[in-house]
Amino acid sequence: MAIPPRIALFRRRIPQSIVRPVIVRHCRCFSSCLRDAQQQKSTSQLDDGLSTTYFGFEKIATGLKEARVGAVFSSVASSYDTMNDLMSLGVHRLWKDYFVRGLDPGTNPLSASPPSNALPRGWNILDVAGGTGDIAFRLLDHASNVHNDYTTRVTVTDINLDMLAEGRKRALATPYARSSRLSFVEANAENLVNIPDNSVDLYTVAFGIRNFTNKEKALREAYRVLRPGGAFACLEFSKVNNTAFDAAYQRWSFGAIPLIGQLVAGDRDSYQYLVESIAQFPNQTEFKDMIMDAGFIVPGRGWEDLSMGIAAIHKGIKPVEGSAPQ
Amino acid sequence: MRKNQIFPNAFLHSSANRVYFVFHACPSPATPSPPQRYPHPPYNIPIAPSNPPGQSLRSNCSNYYSNHLEGTVLSAALTHVPALGFSDAALRAGARDAGYTDATASSMFLPGEGAWELVRWHLVSSREGLGAAWRESWEALEEKEDMAEEQRHKVLKARARQLVVERLRMNTRAGLVARMSEALAIMAQPSHVPAALRELAWLADEFCFLAGDTAVDGSWYAKRGALATVYAAAEMFQMQDGSVEQLDTERFVGDRLDEVETLRKRVDGVGEWLGYTGWSVVNGLRSKGVRI
Structure with missing residues (x-):
């Protein structure tokens, strides 16, 4: 996939003022600007039959992406929340709250009608790439407070042990730390070895899927673990629809976010990767098609834009036997 | 130059009369238009009696749902509405019945x-269920070209009444009468008002279509407006109706349609008088040499 022209255009203008001065001082292994110089060499090296993927704007061998992403998240784990607040001006909390409220997890034990005992009590939720537990705590809070459901349980998986450690630490401040309702598991979203087929009611992934090396494979894996009728829900950065707002947003993300990363977390490169990976992620329609290709039924339009498309919620439902999508 | 303006005027008037005559007094069914252009299929084509909900007779009306997941779950959920109301709880119960899970719902x-989708599903599926059975039992109106104008109106009114009553009975049969106030409250939410009104307009259009009305003159709007008003009023009445088999509601519908008929006659009379007087004045002035 070629770099979107919008980004290319942007990169021509911005580095002069903001990015360049930093780059010359730091030796960076994956900055977009250094990559400009190295692009010829690196792509030709990779063209000899090796499969490649994008790491931000950089094209790297598929096998390397996992480690590189791992390095990014290990480095941001401790300052994750502060940084999110600074980067999104606090809006990420609203998005996550809205995401969970929309999923409405949990079943009131009194409302489950007696004849349909097919469902075990409570939902089995899998929160993928949810290391810090942001979504998991909200899901459990919603089930307990809204539905009086104290049996819904969340399994948080993440590929990164540092993020999981951060989540465990935070869980101590919640009522779920020592309960069986919350567990943290290290797992690769493309190969959820510990999760049996057809066992999950709700699969959530919030701001994680764009870091996956092979998104299609992860979606197929989500399809496998979900039970028929189970829902796949994804909260992820997406594409802004409004041109004028998009220009401002691109300035903010490429100009301010790496700078904030450098000032607050002392780590510019990781945050440069974050914004590049956002720009690189498919738009709403493409991602909806990816979800459908994995076998899901996509209800309605298939997604819901948040903040004019900065983020979007995508949902898919695993069809029940005998009622395949038309 | 002024004279030129007189003639187009007169021509327009007479042509307007002709259009009125052609379409209103004797609609010509000789060449049924192709269905792609004309929203109503020709009446003589038999329509399969089993019309699954979600597939309208007229496919351009209501294809809200991209796949049949929604239809399956919503249909199942409607059976829980009498007990649980138009609510997420009913939707979840329906999803479980259809083999899906709470997460689906x-x-x-x-x-x-x-809740709104449940209300809309009830509106859409009832409208589409009004169906072909009615039309088959009725002689198509245009087969009787010699039918007098007043006679046509009488037949149309009788059929419209039957259709409105049938549609109201659908609420009763689904056990939703006690829940209709809830549905009304949901429909009255500002974000749902446009879609609810559109659905009402489509329902009125369905009444006219099934009654066999083919007029495409100014009365097109008047009829649909009148039927929509009568239906909405009758539904309000139905919510409060405690009579046996809701006979009062049926009487209410009849009375309102009679009123509409009276109103139509009066408006027609006034219009006729105004037209006659107007043209008399114009012609009188012209005879005096006024250039109009």
């Missing part, structure tokens, strides 16, 4: 829209 629609 809560992810299927935009947050908070589940």
